[in-house]
Amino acid sequence: MSANLLPSPMSDPIEFNNSIDLSDIGGTLTLAETTHDAWLPPEPVNTFEWLCENMHSHKGAPFNPVQFPWTKGICEAWDDPRTRNIWVKMGSRLGKTEVSLGCHACAQRHDPNTGMIGASTQRLLEKTIGDRFYGMMAKTPALADLCPPKHRQNSHKVSTRTFITYGAWSGSPTTLGDIDPKYVNLLEVSKWVREQKSESDSIELALARGSEIPDRKFLGESTPTIKGACRITKFVERASNEYFHVPCPHCNHHQRLRRNTTGERKDGGLMWDGGPEEAISPEKAYQTAHYVCESCHKNIDETQRRSMIQKGVWCGTGQRVDKNGELVGKPANGIRERSFNLSRMYGWTFTFADYARAYIESLSLSGQSFANDWEGEAWVPLKVEMEWEQLAKRLCVGDWELGQVPEGCYFLTCAVDVQVDHFVCATFGWDNRQRGCLIRHGTVDTWDQVREWIQRPYEALDGGSDMRARMTLIDSRDGNRKDEIINFCRSVNDEAGPHVYPSMGGNHGSMNLRFFRKLAIDADNEIGKKAKRNIVPGIHLIMINTTVFQEWMDNVMVNRVPGDDMSMMLPQCLIEDQDLFDQLLNEKLNKEKGIWEHIDTLVPNDMRDVFRYGRCAAEVLTNGNWARIPKHRPRQLPESEADRHQRQRRTAEQLNRNRESGGKPNQSKKRFVRRPSSTSSKRFVRRKSL
Incomplete structure (x- = not known):
C-alpha cells in the first residue's frame, strides 16, 4: 500500500496545503511550515525591484535606481534562467561591485544555497x-535578521x-576548490593573478565551481587593464558584448555615448573647442x-544627459535599437x-565637462x-622602438652646458637611485x-657626496641668483636599507635644506x-598604517604611481617634441652619451x-628611474597644481663675490659638522615636548638635558 504524495508529471497542477489526505491508510499527515515550503519551487523574484525596495549600501544609503x-x-x-555567466566591464566608481553583491544577497534571501565571493587579493x-x-x-x-553579530x-x-x-581569492587554489556554489560572484577579474605552476588558472577554477548545477549563476566584474592582457575584456568580447544606448533628445536616435576621436x-560624440589636443588646457576643455x-x-x-540615460537600452553585437x-x-x-x-560618461556624479x-x-x-577608469576600456600601451642614436638626436637640442640652468626654469628637483655600492643622481x-x-x-x-649633490647651487643663465633643488626623492625600494635612507632624508631636512623624501614605486591599481x-x-621609521602615534612631521614616504611615470617617460621619447608641454630636453653636449640613452630605452x-x-639584463636602467623620480618630485612640490607657477622666474640681483664666498663657507662648515656627528639628525631644540602618556594630567614635560 502506498500513497502518491506528489502529482505525476502528466497530471493537472494542484494546490499544496499543510495537510495531505492519507485516509486510505488511516489518517492525515500534517507538514511543518518549513517542510511544506521545501516542497514548493522558489517563487520567481525580480532582483532589480528587490534592490530598489530593500537594498542599502554598507554606509546605509538606499539603492537609487x-x-x-x-x-x-x-x-x-x-x-x-537561460543565462549562465555574466561579465561586467566598467570604469571605476559606477556601482559594479554594489550591484554584484546586491544580486548575490537577493538570491540568498529568496533561494538560499551555497555561494562564493571571490576577489583578486585576500585583502580585497x-x-x-x-x-x-x-x-x-x-x-x-x-x-x-540574517546578519550574524559582530x-x-x-x-x-x-x-x-x-x-x-x-x-x-586568486592565487589560493584551496579557497577555490572543494565547494559547489550555486551563486558565484568574482570581483576585479582583470587583477586576478595567473598561476604558472598550477594545473589550472584561478578564474578557470572559479568558473568550474558549481558548473554541474543547472541553475548556477556566475557574475564577474572588473575595471579593465592593459590591451592584450586584460582578462575581463576577453570574457566580455566573447559574450553578448552590450553597450548602453541612449536616445537623442532631438531625433530620438539611440546611440552609445563616446568621445569623438576624429575631430x-x-x-x-563628445567634443570641445580648440586646436590640437596637446595645446588645449583642461579648463578650456571643461568650459567648452x-x-x-x-x-x-x-x-x-x-x-x-541624465534624462537620456534614464531611457537607455542595452544593445549587444548583432542588435540595434529602433526609435521606439x-x-x-x-x-x-x-x-x-x-x-x-559602461564608461563614466553615464555616471550620475560625472558630467560631459568632467570627462x-x-x-x-x-x-x-x-x-x-x-x-581604464573613465572610458572603461583596455589601455593600449605605447610601443617604443628606436636606436639610442635616434633618441639622442631627438632630445639633445638644448644650448646650455651641464651644471647650468637654462632660461625659463623656475625650480629644480633632484632624484637619487640607491645601488649596492654607489648612488645614481640627477x-x-x-x-x-x-x-x-x-x-x-x-x-x-x-x-x-649625495648630500653635496642635493645642496649644490647651479648657475642660472637668466641672470638671477644661483638655484638649488627644492625637492629630492631617494629610492628606498631596498627594504634592507630603509632605515639608512630615511635617517639620511631626515638629517638633510633637519638642516633646513631642501625637502628630501624617501620614495617607493606603487602599482596602478593601488593608487586610485x-x-x-x-x-x-x-x-621608529615605520611607514603608513604601521606608523605609530609619534609621527615625525616634515617628512613623508612618497609612493609613486609607477604606471603613470613609465608612460610619461615613453611619451617623452616618442610623442612629445622638446619644447612641447610635458616634454623633456637635454643639452647638446650629451648627444654621444650612449650609456645614458641605452638606459632610458x-x-x-x-x-x-x-x-x-x-x-x-646586461644594461642597467638606473637613469630611466631617476628621470621618473625627478618628474614625480616636481608633482610632489607643486602638489599637481602647475598653474600656480609663474610664467617667468622673478629676476634677482646677481650675488656679490663676498656674499657667495660667505654662503659657501657656511655650507662647508655645516657639512663638516655633519661629518663629525656621523650624519645623525640634529636634536630638537624645543625645551618642552608632548608627554607620551595620555592619562597624565600634565600634557607637556620638560626635555631632559643630554
Whole structure:
C-alpha cells in the first residue's frame, strides 16, 4: 500500500496545503511550515525591484535606481534562467561591485544555497566581506535578521542560519576548490593573478565551481587593464558584448555615448573647442565641452544627459535599437553568456565637462588611468622602438652646458637611485608648462657626496641668483636599507635644506588615479598604517604611481617634441652619451604580468628611474597644481663675490659638522615636548638635558 504524495508529471497542477489526505491508510499527515515550503519551487523574484525596495549600501544609503538605471539590464540577466555567466566591464566608481553583491544577497534571501565571493587579493576579499557585505546586510532591513553579530562575523566566510557564502581569492587554489556554489560572484577579474605552476588558472577554477548545477549563476566584474592582457575584456568580447544606448533628445536616435576621436562634427560624440589636443588646457576643455548627436548632428546639453540615460537600452553585437526604444535582432553570441560595457560618461556624479577635462589632463601623464577608469576600456600601451642614436638626436637640442640652468626654469628637483655600492643622481629644471631639462647627472659613492649633490647651487643663465633643488626623492625600494635612507632624508631636512623624501614605486591599481601618495613616517621609521602615534612631521614616504611615470617617460621619447608641454630636453653636449640613452630605452611593459621589465639584463636602467623620480618630485612640490607657477622666474640681483664666498663657507662648515656627528639628525631644540602618556594630567614635560 502506498500513497502518491506528489502529482505525476502528466497530471493537472494542484494546490499544496499543510495537510495531505492519507485516509486510505488511516489518517492525515500534517507538514511543518518549513517542510511544506521545501516542497514548493522558489517563487520567481525580480532582483532589480528587490534592490530598489530593500537594498542599502554598507554606509546605509538606499539603492537609487535613478542614479544607476543601467543596473536593470544586469539584474534581468541574473534572473534569466537561460543565462549562465555574466561579465561586467566598467570604469571605476559606477556601482559594479554594489550591484554584484546586491544580486548575490537577493538570491540568498529568496533561494538560499551555497555561494562564493571571490576577489583578486585576500585583502580585497576581507574588505569586501568584512566591511561591505556584512555592512550591507546589517543596513538592509530585509537581510538584517540574517546578519550574524559582530563578534561572529568572519571576513573569509559569510555563515548565516539559511546560507553559507565562502570567500576565495586568486592565487589560493584551496579557497577555490572543494565547494559547489550555486551563486558565484568574482570581483576585479582583470587583477586576478595567473598561476604558472598550477594545473589550472584561478578564474578557470572559479568558473568550474558549481558548473554541474543547472541553475548556477556566475557574475564577474572588473575595471579593465592593459590591451592584450586584460582578462575581463576577453570574457566580455566573447559574450553578448552590450553597450548602453541612449536616445537623442532631438531625433530620438539611440546611440552609445563616446568621445569623438576624429575631430569631425559629422562623426558625433563628445567634443570641445580648440586646436590640437596637446595645446588645449583642461579648463578650456571643461568650459567648452558639448555632445553632438551622431545622427542629427545637434548639440546635446548637459541638462539633457541624465534624462537620456534614464531611457537607455542595452544593445549587444548583432542588435540595434529602433526609435521606439525596442531591440531589433538577436545577439550574435547568444544569451547563455551576457556581457556589459559602461564608461563614466553615464555616471550620475560625472558630467560631459568632467570627462573632457579628465581626457586632456591624461595627456600630461597617464593615458591608462583615463582609458581604464573613465572610458572603461583596455589601455593600449605605447610601443617604443628606436636606436639610442635616434633618441639622442631627438632630445639633445638644448644650448646650455651641464651644471647650468637654462632660461625659463623656475625650480629644480633632484632624484637619487640607491645601488649596492654607489648612488645614481640627477638634477632637473622645470617650468610652468611641465617641461623639463636635465641639469646634471652622474654617480657618487658616499652619502656625504649625495648630500653635496642635493645642496649644490647651479648657475642660472637668466641672470638671477644661483638655484638649488627644492625637492629630492631617494629610492628606498631596498627594504634592507630603509632605515639608512630615511635617517639620511631626515638629517638633510633637519638642516633646513631642501625637502628630501624617501620614495617607493606603487602599482596602478593601488593608487586610485593619483600620481603619488604621501605616507606618514614615525620616529621608529615605520611607514603608513604601521606608523605609530609619534609621527615625525616634515617628512613623508612618497609612493609613486609607477604606471603613470613609465608612460610619461615613453611619451617623452616618442610623442612629445622638446619644447612641447610635458616634454623633456637635454643639452647638446650629451648627444654621444650612449650609456645614458641605452638606459632610458632599456625597459618595456610585460603585458602578461602588468609590470615593466629590463629589455637587456646586461644594461642597467638606473637613469630611466631617476628621470621618473625627478618628474614625480616636481608633482610632489607643486602638489599637481602647475598653474600656480609663474610664467617667468622673478629676476634677482646677481650675488656679490663676498656674499657667495660667505654662503659657501657656511655650507662647508655645516657639512663638516655633519661629518663629525656621523650624519645623525640634529636634536630638537624645543625645551618642552608632548608627554607620551595620555592619562597624565600634565600634557607637556620638560626635555631632559643630554
